[in-house]
Amino acid sequence: MEIKNRVANSGLITIDLEELYRREEAEWADFDLKNFLLEDVLLKEKNFREELKGFCWNDFRGKFVHLYCSADAILPGWAFLLPLTYLQPVAKKVVFTHKENLDPLNEVLKFLIENLDPQRFKNERVIIKGCNKLKIQQERYLDLVQKIQPYVKSLMYGEACSTVPLYKRKN
Known part of the structure; x- marks a missing residue:
């Protein structure tokens, strides 16, 4: 009996904000x-x-x-x-705030989401990964949903094995 990874074969695209941040290597x-x-x-x-x-x-x-x-x-x-x-x-980006209020993680994520090409997700089924170790502000998730929702076929939140449906386009 062959074990099949149904999640990997499902065609779902996962957006992981933590991974997106790590790839940026922001200086x-x-x-x-x-x-x-x-x-x-x-x-x-x-x-x-x-x-x-x-x-x-x-x-x-x-x-x-x-x-x-x-x-x-x-x-x-x-x-x-x-x-x-x-x-x-x-x-790359200029941020104005008092020194003690600077949140580099969320400033970088805001920049990355603003510059994300939403066309990449056109007619796709997308999961926004919810479990992260970094302290990602809820506002970044809101930014992401607003950016990609007009393009996606469906949008979910969580992990591939346990998602919460957020949006499904009516055809």
Whole structure:
């Protein structure tokens, strides 16, 4: 008697966010505006512009960049936007948040889901793997469902041996 793997032969596609994250091998870099302040409190526009213009931006090429200010300074809104205009062409993604609030895992997953080609799942039966060791925010699962649901034939959550049906297109 031959043992057949019915799950492997079922044509189901499994999306594992944990595996997607591990394959990315995301590299992070920090960009702290504190380094451009006078005495950690004052931002002089002319000096700031000159320093940014002469700054070596290649260190951020292809990386996820955390843009923040670690100093307790009151900064105008454009102070974060100006370095972003330099980072945008070289960085993979720029994230703005307080240092203690940065969640690299979920920022990378958000980026990967945003850049996922939903056409890959057109008319397919898809399972979103639910059991993970990493702390994936529920919001990432919501992002994924919103991205692929218009394309899939059916959508399930869980493991191949025990799924919860979420959606089935009516033909």
